[in-house]
Amino acid sequence: MSTATTHDEHHDHGAPSGLMRWITTTNHKDIGTLYLWFAFIMLLIGGAMAMVIRAELFQPGLQVVDPHFFNTMTTMHGLIMVFGAIMPGMVGLANWQIPLMIGAPDMALPRMNNWSFWILPFAGTMLLSTLFMEGGGPAFGWTFYAPLSTTFAPASTDFFIFAVHMLGFSSIMGSINIIATVLNMRAPGMTLMKMPLFVWTWFITAFLLIAVMPVLAGAVTMMLTDRNFGTSFFSAAGGGDPVLFQHVFWFFGHPEVYIMILPAFGVISEIIPTFARKKLFGYSSMVYATASIAFLSFIVYAHHMFTTGMPVAGELYFMYATIMIAVPTAVKVFNWTATMWKGSMTFETPMLWAIAFVFLFTIGGFTGLMMGIAPADMQYHDTYFIVAHFHYVLVTGALFAMIGAFYYWMPKWSGHMVSERLGKIHFWWSVISVNVLFFPQHFIGLAGMPRRIPDYSLQFADWNMVSSLGGFAFGLAQVFFLFIIIKTIRGGKAATSQVWEGAHGLEWTVPSPAPYHTFETAPEVR
Amino acid sequence: MFAKTLRRTLGVFLGALILLGAGNSFAGFSDTLNLREGVTAISNKVHDLHMLIFWICVIACLLVFAVLIYSIFTHRKSKGAVPADFHESTTVEIIWTTIPFLVLVAMAVPATTTLLAIEDTRDSDMSIQITGYQWKWKYDYLDEDISFFSTLATPREQIEGTAEKGEHYLLEVDNPIVVPINKKIRFLITSNDVIHSWWVPDLGWKQDAVPGFINDAWTELSEPGLYRGKCAELCGKDHGFMPIVLVAKTEEDYAAWVAEQKGAAAAAADAATQTLAMDELMSKGEAAYNTNCAACHQANGAGIPGVFPALAGSAIATGEVGAHIDIVVHGKAGTAMQAFGEQLGAVDLAAIITYERNAFGNNTGDMVQPADVVAAK
Amino acid sequence: MSSSNGGYYLPAPSHWPIVGSLGMFLLLFGFASYLHGSTSLIMIAGAAIIIVMLFGWFGTVINESLAGKYNNQVDVSFRMGMAWFIFSEVMFFAAFFGALFYARMYSVPWLGGASNNVMTNELLWPTFEAIWPTNGPAAVGGEYHPMGAWGIPAINTLILLSSGVTVTWAHWGLKKDDRTQLILGLMATVALGFLFLGLQAYEYHHAYTEMNLKLSTGMYGTTFFMLTGFHGLHVTLGATMLFVILIRSMKGHFTEEHHFAFEAVAWYWHFVDVVWLGLFVFVYWLV
């Protein structure tokens, strides 16, 4: 396919430097870096909000913030982590790695790629600006159920709506770019079934994104008109239904959680074979499993709505469909296990994060399965059991995979090896504190503590304190991570091209750090 | 290096677990680890189902972990392991797709029967309509003509930390819902404003209260007792302060309670004809304002700008009395301001309105009497 | 590096994206402020910036294209981009069609007591009968007349269908390098597009002034105006893009083989057409 590339004539006069380089860049590596920094800053901001949540929940009673602001923190924490930290972080990985892994000179549509990124800071600003508006920021949960988010929400909600529109626009353009890159920019010989799994998972994720982000845009548009122009989508008086909002939202929302985890699966499927020095056990079944998960994700969404009063036939259907997702996910977990089995493993930092991922994601997956059982979910729903579930899949799942990816590919990006000693400290510090943080939430959830409350009755006091302490420790660990990142950028042992002994793939054939332009002449893949 | 660290951490973890287990028997952690068994046939079924799926998941999880841990400890380069070269096996893939599938079927069967039982609201003996309000519950006994609101009874001071927290902190209400035992009770659940969710864990389910729609649910208790629960759907600022207390009584006690309620309603109607003095109105008004209105308009009448209007200096609270009575009695449709005419007695309303017109620096000097409110209703 | 070696064209750094982001931010931020009583100037400034950006960005693309910098592989990337963009638009409409079907198949019947909602009707909306169209149990917006299918909507269907034919005819002309056919075809298509919009504007006017059918007429008015309104916006966009293509054709742009811009707009136009058919059937006809 791709043979050689041409650059615009301006290029010969030298690319812009300084700030303008970053603002106007069309280079996938620059854009990847921008995405990754944006995601990390958002992680710190969203994390700081989580610290406020945990500080308020440290003890029963109202100490730190008032209930309205607490709800704002919960809402903004969820939104910023999902749309600001995890998704852009994964897109950053895609930008850096996909062209390198398929032997392409760049993304298919480089100028649009820049736009996808540069919408984000504006959208983020719009979202965060709501915190300073009269009536406070959005305080209706990241799921913004109507009518709490329509008739009963503060004025800032309209700014929130437009921020979501912008985020969606950015995601759609980003995914179009990824699909076009994967389909159109592969080096000769790089057939679809030879693509690294990270590329596969992102390819499938991109389809999910294009299919569901517009639906989210539809949902917030309906909110906008219900709030300002007298429509009745979510009002029974006019023949609509508040629960309609939940249908539209979760049609987006459930695939959204797989959007966050599929690229993580891809990362893990790269790291484990490298450090087990053994081929991935079942490459094609991994591809099919990813595709099945993506397909199933469209038809299970109402498992978030078991208590809304759906007719019982609907509940049964959604219960059966939901638990079916365990089957392709099982294929994934078993494949990673089988890849490690009889391998020749070493435990560099990336591998540690990957192994922790497999263990802890599995725990989170199993609690998900329990919640898929509708009659049991009648008890679990909207308790801390859910909070524990999704932090196990999101924090020790998606976020751990991203951190693992950082340790794995950072030598390629920066040309410097990350200190193994610091990396291991970061790992053990995080993995212990994150369990102290989220494991007790299973207990208090089962014992009956609802989520999204600033204050709780006394029987939950002890575990909440434990959880908060774990939370502060985990937060500090990520500040330490910031230190590691900066230290590695500024120096460190020089990395070789291959970096890791067991690494295979095109990205390991180019020097470290990867030159500004790679694969201008396409590599030959056998 | 790695193995040592791992062993050490495992040690610490196990130690902590044992400590927790031991602590369990006497410390505050007891009773806060697992789902409650509850007190109805349904809640027991749900609990059994929960334990079943819990153990299936634990066992499956441990099996995977066992393989992983074994592999991590034996198949490592430092022990001289050489990588094997097996991959792609359709047989294996089929096996590990089929087994989880069968496990899922095993879970789905009891789940289906339990779900069908939960949703079967036919042949009930009595119906109670439950309506969620920001942030209280209203109970209408459809067969008895009894209707009342139920609000948080925990004093503000306990929440703000200026008083010792009571045993049932945040789980106590002024008027609990009372039901008879041995009757199949159907709950008709709806809401007046946003979505709430009515949840008493001991009954084994929760059900959302959706404005404009009625969701039904049922229960049948066999023992008298008092059960506590909470609103379980984010419903705005005071979502965390919207508890539920359910009291189950024997049939005789229940009948006595019903009679007492009807007597109280008649007494309230009587009281509406009395005339009160200013200081009486103000002191009654302050108390009633703080329980019913301060959640939104704040104890000092300042409101929350942009969300809940201030009453201090407000055009309505300092303007013409009729408009003030009207908005309090009838509320304002499509906003959080509810129609308090149906929630509070005429005496309380008169007192609240008088209070609002004379507190927070609103020195109108106006007095509103119960009769004025009755006239506006 | 020259552009003649058949390589994949990588554009130079560009300031248009950041201009676009800024324009979008100002437009939306300004709109939200405007909804809450602020000035409309920010919004207008944002829109102006976006228009400048569109001219600048597309201008750059057109120049690059005319300079022959885009090889076939680049062309394929563009095609995929447009195709998947249209797919995302399909999903946007799907959300609103979903709301329509949900109202017609679930929420309205439930309010009328269907399925597990017998008590909903009995206790909350005892006088409500579930028939479509409806403005809901509270008769939001008051008495109204539903919009019939066989007047303007049927004519509009014919108009859009013929415009699909004319744009294809123009494409045939382009492919055999018959400029007259190309330009005539495009002119007809643009004219039909604007005719459609004119008739729809008339229909809206009629609905508002004589039928008391408004955006706020319960679920019927809501779905009617949101679906037809978003469709109308897309027709406006499509017709404007067709107009640009018309001007470019008159300037002699495009070759028999290379005319992706034309095709992209034609695809878009067909998409708008298909959405209309869905609207005609489910919004106007099957009531």
Ligand code: HEA
């Ligand atoms: C990355 C994100 C992510 C992922 C991957 C998942 C994965 C799953 N989730 Fe989760 N979920 C969330 C993020 C995620 N979830 C979030 C954010 C929420 C809350 C939203 C909100 O309300 O705010 C939520 C809420 C949520 C609910 C709603 C609960 C409620 O509100 O009442 C449910 C209910 O069914 C559910 C189910 C599942 C299931 C069945 C899976 C499955 O995919 C899991 C499959 C994995 C396994 C089962 C483990 C591995 C398998 C094996 C080792 C094989 C052995 C298997 C068998 C023997 C069967 N999730």
Ligand code: HEA
């Ligand atoms: C997507 C990923 C994601 C991630 C990574 C996290 C990370 C964390 N989450 Fe979050 N969480 C969600 C997604 C996520 N969460 C979602 C979707 C919800 C639901 C929201 C809703 O109900 O609507 C939620 C809700 C949620 C709740 C429930 C709130 C409630 O129901 O009221 C809690 C409570 O403990 C919590 C805690 C935490 C903690 C302690 C972390 C920690 O991992 C955070 C670690 C901390 C840091 C990384 C920051 C470190 C920085 C500092 C310590 C200082 C730096 C200071 C400055 C920059 C000024 N989260």
Ligand code: CUA
């Ligand atoms: Cu009512 Cu939460």
Ligand SMILES: [Cu+2]
């Ligand atoms: Cu889900």
